[in-house]
Amino acid sequence: MRAATAAEMREIDRIAINDYGIPGVVLMENAGVSVVRMLESKWELLAERKFCILAGKGNNGGDGYVIARHLSNQGAKVKVFLLGEKAAVSGDAQINLDIIDKMGIDTIEISNERDWDKVRVAVTFSDCLIDALLGTGFRGEVSGDMARLIDIINAAGKPVVAVDIPSGVGADTGRVCSKAVQASYTVTFGLPKPGLFLYPGAEYTGELTVADIGIPTAVIAGQDIKQNIIMADAVRAVIPRRSPAAHKGMSGRVLVVAGSRGLSGAAAMAAEGALRAGAGLVTLAAPGSLQDVLAMKLTEVMTKPLAEIEAGSINREAVADIIRLSAGNDVLAIGPGVGREEETAAAVRETITTAECPIVIDADALNALAGNTKLLNECAALPVLTPHPGEMARLTGLSTESVNADRIAIARQAAAEWGSIVVVKGASTVVAFPDGEVYINTTGNAGMATGGTGDVLTGIIAGLIAQGLSSHDAAVAGVYIHGLAGDVAAQAGRIGMVATDLLKAVPAAMYGISSY
Incomplete structure (x- = not known):
């Protein structure tokens, strides 16, 4: 099984969108749905369960908004916390943010101490937390409000599902410079990322699911990806086979x-x-x-x-x-x-x-x-x-x-x-x-x-x-x-x-x- 670096996965997405005409919002939809399917496999009935989705401003957050919509449609109680301003969300992520706003799903910008209190209360009373903060493009160190939010997630003692990769883990190296989300489950998209298998990142991954999000197989097959997972x-x-007459x-x-x-x-x-x-x-x-x-x-x-x-x-x-x-x-x-x-x-x-x-x-x-x-x-x-x-x-x-x-x-x-x-x-x-x-x-x-x-x-x-x-x-x-x-x-x-x-x-x- 091959494993794609962050750059390789971006190129695969680009080809699927630009050359094959698959809208990015469709790939985002499929990504979010794949996470919900994993949740269904763990809990069967999602109705009445409480989910807290912690979202960033990028496409990883956009996946989180898709998850929020589908969970809500199944009768789950959903709260979404956005680390940043809604005005900073753009592209496909903005489309999905607008949809959940129109659905009346509770979406809160974390901007002051009262909002942080709301985060802590929601996390305490949730059945499961969804980490949609940072995607595979993350590099460097986690600091400031992001570090504060990751600390809250890790201290909650609740099941955590990471979207594509646990926030704070380097997709290519598994490096964790300061802190990262400790996931119970990770649903990664298209191809696994090396950092999900390399330590210390592997220690934060939890149970891994590799989800097909509709990228044509020819796109993946056409890439010269040189990282492999030994299966x-x-x-x-x-493995050697021995003749009966050996x-x-x-x-x-x-x-x-x-x-x-x-x-x-x-x-x-x-x-x-x-x-x-x-x-x-x-x-x-x-x-x-x-x-x-x-x-x-x-x-x-x-x-x-x-x-x-x-x-x-x-x-x-x-x-x-x-x-x-x-x-x-x-x-x-x-x-x-x-x-x-x-x-x-x-x-x-x-x-x-x-x-x-x-x-x-x-x-x-x-x-x-x-x-x-x-x-x-x-x-x-x-x-x-x-x-x-x-x-x-x-x-x-x-x-x-x-x-x-x-x-x-x-x-x-x-x-x-x-x-x-x-x-x-x-x-x-x-x-x-x-x-x-x-x-x-x-x-x-x-x-x-x-x-x-x-x-x-x-x-x-x-x-x-x-x-x-x-x-x-x-x-x-x-x-x-x-x-x-x-x-x-x-x-x-x-x-x-x-x-x-x-x-x-x-x-x-x-x-x-x-x-x-």
């Missing part, structure tokens, strides 16, 4: 280069992640001194010793063995727990630019590339990078806050510059490709905020590549499966969940997707 159907289409050699071979003294767990989880994702054979190459402990941790994974420095991480001499081993495998995953010593980092950089097979790069291997990202363009195959926001900050020279503020733009730019697939992990993981295409994940939960879950993802993506998926499909499917495994594991409780719980849940997650 189960898309993952099901690429054997381990047919299910893919993964080489994992990981681990150092004190960080053997990261190596073990990445290797087991590849197995749990379905790889037939997994080899873990790690410093020789770790062989005994890894043999205790892992039963199904083969291990190979590598030359190491005194600190217990690989050295430059290990590169030749890694390259030799990688030639007999379908994919190389490198980085989890590998260590940050300079000789180790040099070995990692040499390995990445020398290996001929597809590579998944994570953790300390990413740190080795900080200041050296140009090397990624020397990889034989399109590499997959899996940084968390802190690692992404080190790679780009930005702050972690800057990365999180606009993850799509940062990931997209990095993917293009580095000639790589960039998976920025976290709540609503973002996957970006060099051509500008971006995917936003919808699975996962806060229980996954624990050490080792990223190592599991590295293994899952590598395991999928080994089974024949392109690096593109493996990255998209891998993050969805990883999050879904977290959701399966969370059924036993989110607090106290650990990364190995995800490992155990991966087969069930994949089975659930493929058998649905």
